[in-house]
Structure formats: structure tokens, C-alpha cells
Amino acid sequence: MAQQQVLVITGPTASGKSALALAVAAGHGGTVINADAMQTYDAFPILTAQPTAEERQSVPHALYGVLPLSETLSAARWRDLASAEIERCLTAGRMPVLCGGSGLYLRTLMHGIAAIPDAPDGLRDQANAEWKAMGAEAFRARLAEKDSAIVERLKPGDRQRHVRAWEVWLATGRPLSIWQKGEGQPPPWRFATVLLAPERGWLRARIETRFDAMLKMGVLDEVRAVFDQKPDARWPGLKAHGAPELFAHFRGELTLEDARRIGIDHTRQYAKRQMTWFRHQMTPDVVVDPTTDLGLEQTEKLLTKIET
Known part of the structure; x- marks a missing residue:
């Protein structure tokens, strides 16, 4: 068919x-x-x-x-x-x-x-609080240590996507960029x-x-x-x-x-x-x-x- x-x-x-x-x-x-x-x-x-x-x-x-x-x-x-x-x-x-x-x-x-597992309750609030406390530049630098590929694709001031990537790392121990390559x-x-x-x-x-x-x-x-x-x-x-x-x-x-x-x-x-x-x-x-x-x-x- x-x-x-x-x-x-x-x-x-x-x-x-x-x-x-x-x-x-x-x-x-x-x-x-x-x-x-x-x-x-x-x-x-x-x-x-x-x-x-x-x-x-x-x-x-x-x-x-x-x-x-x-x-x-x-x-x-x-x-x-x-x-x-x-x-x-x-x-x-x-x-x-x-x-x-x-x-x-x-x-x-x-x-x-690939289906990315849902993060446990509270992780997004934690990541948002860290963004606010650390500042965008420091938060981005820390994320780059775990997922440099995703950081290269994100605008420096894009809080939502930086927080999402860090949340995924905290929840799964695996970079978001790797998840996104999944079939x-x-x-x-x-x-x-x-x-x-x-x-x-x-x-x-x-x-x-x-x-x-x-x-x-x-x-x-x-x-x-x-x-x-x-x-x-x-x-x-x-x-x-x-x-x-x-x-x-x-x-x-x-x-x-x-x-x-x-x-x-x-x-x-x-x-x-x-x-x-x-x-x-x-x-x-x-x-x-x-x-x-x-x-x-x-x-x-x-x-x-x-x-x-």
C-alpha cells in the first residue's frame, strides 16, 4: 500500500x-x-x-x-x-x-x-534557581562541560533551553544532544x-x-x-x-x-x-x-x- x-x-x-x-x-x-x-x-x-x-x-x-x-x-x-x-x-x-x-x-x-524520560519533580525548579543564582554565563559554562554539543546550538541568553538541557543531564546522566540523536x-x-x-x-x-x-x-x-x-x-x-x-x-x-x-x-x-x-x-x-x-x-x- x-x-x-x-x-x-x-x-x-x-x-x-x-x-x-x-x-x-x-x-x-x-x-x-x-x-x-x-x-x-x-x-x-x-x-x-x-x-x-x-x-x-x-x-x-x-x-x-x-x-x-x-x-x-x-x-x-x-x-x-x-x-x-x-x-x-x-x-x-x-x-x-x-x-x-x-x-x-x-x-x-x-x-x-528518542523519547526522553520525564525528569523527577523539582528538577526544573532547581535548574531555574541555579540559572538565576549563577548567572547565564557561568551556567552555560557548566553545561558545556557535560554537553558541549548542545551549548554550541543555543543562544547564550536562552534560559529555557539551557535549563532544559541541564535538567535532562541531572535526570538521566546523559547529554540532551545524545538523546536528540536517538531514533x-x-x-x-x-x-x-x-x-x-x-x-x-x-x-x-x-x-x-x-x-x-x-x-x-x-x-x-x-x-x-x-x-x-x-x-x-x-x-x-x-x-x-x-x-x-x-x-x-x-x-x-x-x-x-x-x-x-x-x-x-x-x-x-x-x-x-x-x-x-x-x-x-x-x-x-x-x-x-x-x-x-x-x-x-x-x-x-x-x-x-x-x-x-
């Missing part, structure tokens, strides 16, 4: 993934399934560039805005959520169109990952992957244009509404690009122009890291340069190829 097909459209932030996914899903009776970590949270639909109400009405969408900012979304948890949506699509005779730039999440779904249960579907790989200058300009468009769409009010609730700074959903900078603006630490500039710079740095990851970790079926091609024609040819 032939494997059922799942289309994956991925690439760096602001590269045009959503528009391509929408067009393909509309033409093939598909459902767009979110594969972007921050778009899974419910409080920042403008800031995280989630589909508009009109887009959701034109084509079914899944896993957008389904979690509160306080919940942790791991790659394994997203894989389970996405797998359920894929099965729901296929049962209904719809094409699953995964769309997003969270590369590790996609890799976990497409290739499987999991392979999925029952065949994936066809389209990677949008734009020219760097084009993407940098597009990121700036999109941030300015968000400001005009009311992103300040959106983020201010969350800021006024005095959320816990440890909430994972607060890492959305632009949110920390706008929070700093609301605290009087940055002018709006500085918050805008830094938010754009951080988003550009993230896009660069995404492209590095895709180059080393993914072998797409089709690579599209959205600078000159929206990718619809190449995607249609790919779909025709795998359906025959």
Missing part, C-alpha cells in the same frame, strides 16, 4: 511560506497545519504573523493560537499535536500542508526522536518538502517591512495588553520576536524606534540561524527562491510527481 503524502513548506521567517501554503491548500482541498512554535500561542496573532480571519475562512487552518503563553511546547509535544491533525486531514480526504520554520519540530515529526518511531507518511531560500538582502528588507506593517496593524496594543497583565517572564510564549523589545519600551527602557530597530535586528539574526539549520539538517525535494518565484509552479510539479 502506497504511503499517504504530507506536504511540508518551510523556510526562514518572512520568506512567504504562508502565502504559498494558502495557495496550495486552496487548489488541492488542503488544510494548513502550523509548524511554527510561536504561532502556536494565542496572545500575539499579529506579532507572530498568524493567518488572518479571512485566510482561515478561505482554507482550514490548524494549530494556530491554541496554547496560552504560559505553556511549554516541546518538539515532541508538537509532533503529537501535528500527527493528530495530519490523521484528521487524511481521514477527511484533505491534503495536510505543514507550514512553518521551526526546523527541529519538523525534523522530529519527519524522522522521529524514534518513523512516521507512516511520505513527506514532500519545499524549502523557501531567499536571497539575504531581500529577506532583510522584507523583515523590516513586515515589522512596520505590524505596527500599523495594531501590534503595540496587542503586546501592551499582555504586558499589562504582568506575566511571568519565564513564560515560553513571551519569546516571540519583538515582544521582549516592546516590553522594554513599555517599561521605559527603550524608545519605540529603538525597540523597533532591535526587534528587526533580532528577527534578522533568527532568520540567518534558520537558514544555517536548513542547509545542514534538511534535504528538501524543491528549493524555491521567492525573490524571483512564488514557488507555486514548482510545488505543483512536485505534487504531480509524487501523486503519479
Whole structure:
């Protein structure tokens, strides 16, 4: 029996993934399934560039805005959520169109990952307390002694992921990077992957244009509404690009122009890291340069190829 097909459209932030996914899903009776970590949270639909109400009405969408900012979304948890949506699509005779730039999440779904044992109660609180007491630099140096491979992949100030890696080491005595190399249960579907790989200058300009468009769409009010609730700074959903900078603006630490500039710079740095990851970790079926091609024609040819 032939494997059922799942289309994956991925690439760096602001590269045009959503528009391509929408067009393909509309033409093939598909459902767009979110594969972007921050778009899974419910409080920042403008800031995280989630589909508009009109887009959701034109084509079914899944896993957008389904979690509160306080919940942790791991790659394994997203894989389970996405797998359920894929099965729901296929049962209904719809094409699953995964769309997003969270590369590790996609890799976990497409290739499987070893199940990391749950840590005993209290270890995460202990690790968080140690991060606070030691400071980010010292905590990172200690983690590097046990798991240098994971430290090389983490941003220095990423408390959540450093704490998670240390928690895994404490619980298992085995580096998280080793766990992540483990083989999991392979999925029952065949994936066809389209990677949008734009020219760097084009993407940098597009990121700036999109941030300015968000400001005009009311992103300040959106983020201010969350800021006024005095959320816990440890909430994972607060890492959305632009949110920390706008929070700093609301605290009087940055002018709006500085918050805008830094938010754009951080988003550009993230896009660069995404492209590095895709180059080393993914072998797409089709690579599209959205600078000159929206990718619809190449995607249609790919779909025709795998359906025959």
C-alpha cells in the first residue's frame, strides 16, 4: 500500500511560506497545519504573523493560537499535536500542508526522536534557581562541560533551553544532544518538502517591512495588553520576536524606534540561524527562491510527481 503524502513548506521567517501554503491548500482541498512554535500561542496573532480571519475562512487552518503563553511546547509535544491533525486531514480526504520554520519540530515529526524520560519533580525548579543564582554565563559554562554539543546550538541568553538541557543531564546522566540523536518511531507518511531560500538582502528588507506593517496593524496594543497583565517572564510564549523589545519600551527602557530597530535586528539574526539549520539538517525535494518565484509552479510539479 502506497504511503499517504504530507506536504511540508518551510523556510526562514518572512520568506512567504504562508502565502504559498494558502495557495496550495486552496487548489488541492488542503488544510494548513502550523509548524511554527510561536504561532502556536494565542496572545500575539499579529506579532507572530498568524493567518488572518479571512485566510482561515478561505482554507482550514490548524494549530494556530491554541496554547496560552504560559505553556511549554516541546518538539515532541508538537509532533503529537501535528500527527493528530495530519490523521484528521487524511481521514477527511484533505491534503495536510505543514507550514512553518521551526526546523527541529519538523525534523522530529519527519524522522522521529528518542523519547526522553520525564525528569523527577523539582528538577526544573532547581535548574531555574541555579540559572538565576549563577548567572547565564557561568551556567552555560557548566553545561558545556557535560554537553558541549548542545551549548554550541543555543543562544547564550536562552534560559529555557539551557535549563532544559541541564535538567535532562541531572535526570538521566546523559547529554540532551545524545538523546536528540536517538531514533524514534518513523512516521507512516511520505513527506514532500519545499524549502523557501531567499536571497539575504531581500529577506532583510522584507523583515523590516513586515515589522512596520505590524505596527500599523495594531501590534503595540496587542503586546501592551499582555504586558499589562504582568506575566511571568519565564513564560515560553513571551519569546516571540519583538515582544521582549516592546516590553522594554513599555517599561521605559527603550524608545519605540529603538525597540523597533532591535526587534528587526533580532528577527534578522533568527532568520540567518534558520537558514544555517536548513542547509545542514534538511534535504528538501524543491528549493524555491521567492525573490524571483512564488514557488507555486514548482510545488505543483512536485505534487504531480509524487501523486503519479
